[in-house]
Amino acid sequence: MPLSGPSSFVPTIDQFLAHWVHVDAQLGAGNEMILKIGSANETENVNRATLAALRSDLDAAQDLVQSSLNGLEFARGKVTLGKASLLPLAQAYGRKVRGLFPPGSPFLGMTPEMPETSSSQEAFLRPMRDIVDAWQKIEEADDNFTLPPDGTTRAIFTAKVEQLATDWQALNSRQMDYGYELDKRNALQTRAEDILGRYRVTVESLFAPEDPLVVSIPRLRPLPGHTPDAVTLTAVWDAAVGKARLTWTASGEPKLAFYQVRMSPTEIYDATAERIIDTLPVGTTEYLTTEGLTAAGAKASFKIYVVLDTDNEKGSDAVAVTRP
Numbered sequence: 001m002p003l004s005g006p007s008s009f010v011p012t013i014d015q016f017l018a019h020w021v022h023v024d025a026q027l028g029a030g031n032e033m034i035l036k037i038g039s040a041n042e043t044e045n046v047n048r049a050t051l052a053a054l055r056s057d058l059d060a061a062q063d064l065v066q067s068s069l070n071g072l073e074f075a076r077g078k079v080t081l082g083k084a085s086l087l088p089l090a091q092a093y094g095r096k097v098r099g100l101f102p103p104g105s106p107f108l109g110m111t112p113e114m115p116e117t118s119s120s121q122e123a124f125l126r127p128m129r130d131i132v133d134a135w136q137k138i139e140e141a142d143d144n145f146t147l148p149p150d151g152t153t154r155a156i157f158t159a160k161v162e163q164l165a166t167d168w169q170a171l172n173s174r175q176m177d178y179g180y181e182l183d184k185r186n187a188l189q190t191r192a193e194d195i196l197g198r199y200r201v202t203v204e205s206l207f208a209p210e211d212p213l214v215v216s217i218p219r220l221r222p223l224p225g226h227t228p229d230a231v232t233l234t235a236v237w238d239a240a241v242g243k244a245r246l247t248w249t250a251s252g253e254p255k256l257a258f259y260q261v262r263m264s265p266t267e268i269y270d271a272t273a274e275r276i277i278d279t280l281p282v283g284t285t286e287y288l289t290t291e292g293l294t295a296a297g298a299k300a301s302f303k304i305y306v307v308l309d310t311d312n313e314k315g316s317d318a319v320a321v322t323r324p
Helices: 006-027 050-098 122-143 154-206
Strands: 035-038 043-046 233-238 241-246 256-264 275-282 288-289 299-308 313-315 319-322
Touching: 006 050, 006 154, 006 275, 035 154, 050 122, 050 154, 122 154, 233 299, 233 319, 241 299, 256 288, 275 288
Parallel strands: none
Antiparallel strands: 035 043, 233 241, 241 288, 256 275, 256 299, 299 313, 299 319
């Protein structure tokens, strides 16, 4: 398959490596093909072993991207839950202050404006910390000031604020980790693309145009032509079989070569971390999988790609599945 996104690099490299074996066999031992990569001022000699090592590094880097993205999603979920827990308490605090103290009370002026659930870290935490400070002063006048309906105390509220601040710090760290792993992976992809881009011209310099080794060079990019229509995907967790059940409409493309199942380990599909799960023959309209859904509460999103014999492709809308 030609390059079409992050998930395509390893399979594409595998095709070139397999072709390179035949090239080297034809050239003979001691005369294996060498690609010249770089510029006139700085040239690197690349053999098949170099590309094979890069392929392994890229596969490992893709795993690290997915792992760091999983960590990022987990950290983001903790922050989301923390905000959802704190905001109703903050709103209850405001209502109680307004009902307990008369107009003109200094405690009314100390009640901050409530943030939104979508507010940024500082915009959300600042009013929460203001509430903690004001609550402490209120306790000097009313040492039994708790919040309905379950009697939340200042100590409980303060602990929630501190936990959210800790979780937000962890989220920021996870975002940095993800960006770092993504940059490393992307650098390897750029290097791989440079090497594969030199492959065709090098093979063509060694053999006649009609030679089978030239004719069979893998494609680096899809052929020009028609982009297929997408299929419509539905996906649900099937408790009876303990797997996600993916079903889709059949493609009517006359040049359909196969379907491809791809997965992102996130509730919102992230193409930078998508992975090819399986390649399916024409006529398939259903697929069962636990990929990305091995633990209770796990979330993953899926796409079904229609791939033509020209290697042009189109993905369905992403559909998320949560394992109960």
